[in-house]
Amino acid sequence: MFGSLLKGLQTTWRYMFRQPVTVQYPDVKRPVRERFKGRHELKRFANGMERCIGCSLCAAACPADAILVVPAANDPQDPVSPGERYAATYEINMLRCIFCGYCEDACPTNAIVLEHQYELSFYDRRSSIYTKDMLLVPQDKGHGEVPPILEQLGRQPSPPARIDL
Amino acid sequence: MTDVTLKIDGVQLIVPAGANIVDAARTVGIEIPIFCYHPRMKPVGMCRMCLVEVWVPKLDPATRQPTFDSEGKPVMSFFMNKLQTACTAVVGESMEVRTQTERVKEAQRGVLEFLLTSHPLDCPVCDKGGECPLQNLTMAWGPSISRFDYSDKAHFKKPIPLGDLIYLDRERCILCGRCVRFEDEIADDQVLGFDYRGRNWQIISKSDPPFDSKLSGNTTDICPVGALTTADFRFRARVWEVSSKPSLCLHCSTGCNVTLDMRHNQLKRVMPRENAAVNDIWICDKGRFGQRFIESPERLMQPLIRRGERLEPATWDEALSLVGENLTAIQRKHKDALAGLAGERLSNEDLYLFQRLFREVLGSNNIDHRSGAPGEPHADDLGALMGVGVGTNLMELGANTAVLAFGVDPEEEAPLYLVRLRGIAQRGGKLITVNPRSTKLDRSATQKLRYTPGSEHHVARALVHAIFAEAGMDRIRMRVSDEDKFRAALKGASIVADAAAAGLSEEAVREAARSFVEAENGIIIYGAEALAAGSSLIHDLGRIAVLAGKVGRANNGLITLLPWGNSRGALDMGVRPHHKPGYITADQRGLGAREIWNAVAEKQMRGMYVMGIDPVYENPASREALSNLDFLVVQDLFLTETAQMADVVLPSAAFAERDGTYTNAERRVQRARQARLPVGESLPDWMIVQRVAQACLAVIAPEMEMAANSGKGKARFAKAADAKATTFESGWGYVVVSEVADEIADSVPGYSGITHTKLAATGTGGIWGRQTNESFYYDGTSYTNFEGVGIQYPALVEQQRMTFSLAAREAKAPATDQKRSFVLIAERLLYDGDPLLRDSLLIKRVPTAYACLSAADAERLGIRTGDRVLVESSVGALELPARVKAHVPTGSVVVPANLPDAPLAAVQTGPQTSVSVRKV
The missing domain is CATH 3.40.50.740 (Rossmann fold)
Structure with a gap:
């Protein structure tokens, strides 16, 4: 009986001197894989213009019907995005999203990217809808830099579809 | 016409002689891709997309007989040794067409590759994306790569307004000319054309104001690329996101079938819905752009x-x-x-x-269905009692048809009638316009009778008597009365005198009468100006139809262009003091x-x-x-x-927010469906x-x-x-509106059996639509009619329940007045002060009021365009800027009706008013 007790404790002692596999979330956050598909971001061009042109192809590709795009015409004097069209409303329902990344595939301008942010919890359904303000990166960020994983592999990201805007 | 037997891709088929290969192939489900060809217009062979191999039997030069090989089969030769455009090539006996050979495919790939050399890749931005024939044909027939240097693509400045309703994106245009041909051939507005050369070849508008057509929106539907887009739908939604709700346009009495393309309870665009017997695949701009009122912020929300x-x-x-x-x-x-x-x-x-x-x-x-304004004409019953017979289809009529258009300006009153009547004339029918002033319909007419204003009755009487002289009493197909009175009246009448009183020659009247009597089918269409002349004129038009035997059967009878979408329904439903529903006289007036x-x-x-x-x-x-x-x-x-x-x-609730049935000018009862929720608490x-x-x-x-x-x-x-x-x-x-419709079907004569269920099951209205293997006509832009084409109820005369009096009705002589020598013609405009045009782009097209005078009168009175004139009647006066126009008949002053800055009600004493005009 005593022997079995010691046998059990042996495992305990052994693990006492090892690195723990758990992390102290939320104080410590485990890094995700480079290709992890987390929360979406709407990127910008280097000149600060929105990449999204409001074409709704992401919404069309979305298997969960989580994306809503309402397009509008750009003001030629003060365009939001290159070309004639931009997304006046861009919303993603994070409760519906299954993070498949089809929107990313469909996007002709590489505007929508599933990034590494995974902390997506809400107190009510309404706040699960991420609006364009929340998804859009700040003016000076997200100009389509090469992701580190591709840099490691020495590869370039696939270029956006060639479109004449 | 004789039939022709030919083979297309090995399939033997028999088609009428004169058909082209594209249409022939379509009958057996063989697709030949097209861009420029449109079945409603003459083929031009511009886009070269429909190239096929045509093989014809080889003829012996000596005998002109087919030659046969050793096995007894006819020897075929490759026609002209070149590929032929299938849209311009007419079928021939024993012809063999090959659409799938490598030679054909290579040519089609080449055409698409060339088209794409100067077509931008902006599909994600383009409003046509998703219903674009160029997209689809490129996917189905095109090469997957281009050999063309991307940087050499032709680029133009992005869209330029072709008018205030339509934008042209020149780099997207593939120059098929469908829009130009539509405006020339169908709409009769020569407003578009080509200009420049080579790679700068482009569509331009030749008119001032630019793209001045009341049917301009249709060019965006038939445009095979996104070159023409409407300002109304610009970037409002992607076409695959909208849900199409079948509805009707109520802006005139044509009753055009439309679909309301909705997204999130919002109207995104209005598209035509095919109905061969009503609007075919077209709608006018008022129907397309003038429905924005349903979303006006001024709508009433609560009691x-x-x-x-x-x-x-x-x-x-x-x-x-x-x-x-x-x-x-x-x-x-x-x-x-x-x-x-x-x-x-x-x-x-x-x-x-x-x-x-x-x-x-x-x-x-x-009770009444009108406002009682002095300019309103009497209620028109004859258009329903002796209306065109069940089964009438103006789109099919051609030779053997005579149309008498009396006092009507279809361009302004009901633009689709312009298209349909013009079509009859184009197909070889007789179109006789009888008008005091020239209208656009005159350009399509085979005969024009221009009478002096105020002499409608003389023209009609002259026509009645000329018809009698042609046909006698033999052609009458219905019960008539007062024959003796009619014969008595004939004795004192002379065609010459009546014609002269109207400023016409006797021969012209007799010729019109002859055309009308001799044609197999005869239709009399009349509108605002005829109605203004009073019920005796309409009775005369009825007499013309009866004497010529043009009532009581399909494609024969009267058509009245009443002002609004359910004017006929209001008369049918008895919203009038002396008639109950179904034209039954009320017990008490x-x-x-x-x-x-x-x-x-x-x-x-x-x-x-x-x-x-x-x-x-x-x-x-x-x-x-x-x-x-x-x-x-x-x-x-x-x-x-x-x-x-x-x-x-x-x-x-607006028409788009509820179900209902509406009756059009030809007594066709059609159903509109609910497309959005009623605003606020409206019901x-x-x-x-x-x-x-x-x-x-x-x-x-x-x-x-x-x-x-x-x-x-x-x-x-x-x-x-x-x-x-x-x-x-x-x-x-x-509980639901269909229960009311059921009660109408039970109790109103004529409407029996017209329930919502029946209406929904009345077919799909034609041959277009988005169907497998039919995509190559109109891919994308859907004309599909899911809601049925409506039911035309039989006119009273068809039911043999009517006796028509041949005696003339007393015509109220127009009050002639030395002081007021002008006849005031209230001209109905399509874009008038109609409050339901609010929030639409058409507001810009509503003119400011004017008074049009003939050149002769203007010179006599010393008036020039721009002067202010005082139009004065016995009850009031109106000061308006003058315009001098060639088309205005001498002795009349034309003022647009229903404009807020020309309140004609203040001047009018009746539908026809005599006025004086002087410069102020």
Whole structure:
């Protein structure tokens, strides 16, 4: 009986001197894989213009019907995005999203990217809808830099579809 | 025509001679891709997409007979040794067409590769993306790569406005010329053309104002790329996201079938819905762009009740009980002191219940469907009683048809009739226009009779007698009376004198009569100017049709262009003082709109219920009268000028927010479906009328019960005695609108059997639509008709239930006046001051008022374009800027009707007014 007790404790002692596999979330956050598909971001061009042109192809590709795009015409004097069209409303329902990344595939301008942010919890359904303000990166960020994983592999990201805007 | 047997890709088929290969192939489901060819227009072979191999039997040069090989098969030769365009190549006997050979495919890939060398890749931005033939044909037939240097692509500045409604993106244009050809051939507006050369070749507008066509929106539908897009739909949605709801346009009496493309309860665009017997695949710009009023922020959201000087929001219960109490109180206290007006854009169900409310609950026949403005013509019955027969299809008529267009300007009154009548003339029919001034239809006419203004009756009489001289009495196909009177009148009449009085030659009248009598099918179409001349003229038109034997069968009869989408329905539903539904004479005649206003002015009338019509706007004189009323209920979409004077305002749902049936000029009953939710607390009109009836009955029924108990109850309310069962037993318990339609189908003569279920099962209206293997005609832009094409109910004359009097009716001689020598012609414009054009792009096209004079008159009076003139009648005067126009007949002054800055009601004494004109 005593022997079995010691046998059990042996495992305990052994693990006492090892690195723990758990992390102290939320104080410590485990890094995700480079290709992890987390929360979406709407990127910008280097000149600060929105990449999204409001074409709704992401919404069309979305298997969960989580994306809503309402397009509008750009003001030629003060365009939001290159070309004639931009997304006046861009919303993603994070409760519906299954993070498949089809929107990313469909996007002709590489505007929508599933990034590494995974902390997506809400107190009510309404706040699960991420609006364009929340998804859009700040003016000076997200100009389509090469992701580190591709840099490691020495590869370039696939270029956006060639479109004449 | 003889038939031709040929083979396409090994499939043997027989088609009529003269068909082209694209159409022939389509009959057996073989796709030949096309861009420029459109089955409604002449083929031009511009895009080269339809190239095919054509093989014909080889002829022996000596004998001109086919040669045969050793096996006895005819020897085939490759026609012209080149690929042929299938749209321009006509089928031939024993021809063999090959559409799938490598030679053909290579040519098609080449055409697409070339087209794409100067077509930008901006599909994600383009509004055509998703319903674009170029996208689809590239996917299906094109090469997957281009050998062209990307940087050498032709680029132009992004869209330029081709007009205020249509944008042209020149780099997207593939120069198929469909738009140019549509405007030239179908719309008869030579406003588009090609300009520049080579890679700069582009579409331009030749007119001023640019792209001045009332059918311009159709060019965006038939554009095979996104070169032409409407300003109305620009970037509003992607086409695959909208849901199409079948509906109708109510802006004129054509009754065009449309789909309302909705997204998130918002109207994104209006598209035509195919109906071969009504609008084919076209709609006019008013129908396409003029429906934005349904989303106007000015729409009424909730009932309003007058408290002191102000109209304040209230609940439905408050408003309805107030209406019920007041209407019944007036009915009890005063005899015959209630009147109702209902508009002509309401559905049959609304109008039917409205007359039931007045006749059955309020015991009054004082109802009408018009505002009683002085310029309004008499109500037209003949257009329904002797209307075109069941099965009439103007799109199929051609040779053997004669159309008499009398006093009508279809371009302004109902643009689709311009397209359809022009089509008849193009297909070899006779089109005779009889007008005091030139209209656009004249350009398509085979014969024009231009009479002097005010002499309509002389023209009609001359025509009647000329027709009699041609046909005698032999062609009459219906019961007629007063033959002796007719013959007696003939003795004193002379065609020469009548023709001369109208400024026409006898020969011209006789020629018109001959064409009309000799044609197998004859249609008389008349509009505002004929109606203005009075019922005796319309009776004369009826006599022409009867004598020529052109009534009571398909493709024969009368067509009246009434002003609004359900004008015919309003007459059918008996919203008029002397007729009950189905043109049955009422037991007791009530007061019509004009008499109502007199009675209101004399304080005989105490309460009014005004639904979907704005009499104060149309007839400003009624404003003063309305203040005499004790109680006024207005039910409308907007706080109209009449509504501002009301005691209770009830918000109604627009046509797109409810189901309903509407009857068009050719008596075709069609159904419109609900496309969006009613705004605010608004309710469908039929529902409001029902609730008003219930509110009235709630007051009446208990009293009736008391009366019945004391033995004085009226039979009419006897069954309504039980207050609890009131609504159901008295027939005011409709739950859905189709129950009202069912009741109409049961009780209104002519409408029997026309239920919503039946209407929905009336076919798909034609051959377009988005179907497998048919995509190559119109891929994308869907004309699919899921809602049925409607039912044309038989005219009375077809049921042999009518006797027509051949005697002429007394024509009211136009009051000639030395001082007022001009005839005032109120010209109906398509883009007029119609309040329902609000929020649309068409507002910019509404002209400012003017008075048009002929060059001769203007010179005599020393008036030049831009001068201000005073148009004065016996009742009032109007100062307007003058325009001198060639098309205006001498002795008349043309002023547009229904413009806010030209309130004609102040001047008019009737539909035809004599006025004086002088420079100020």
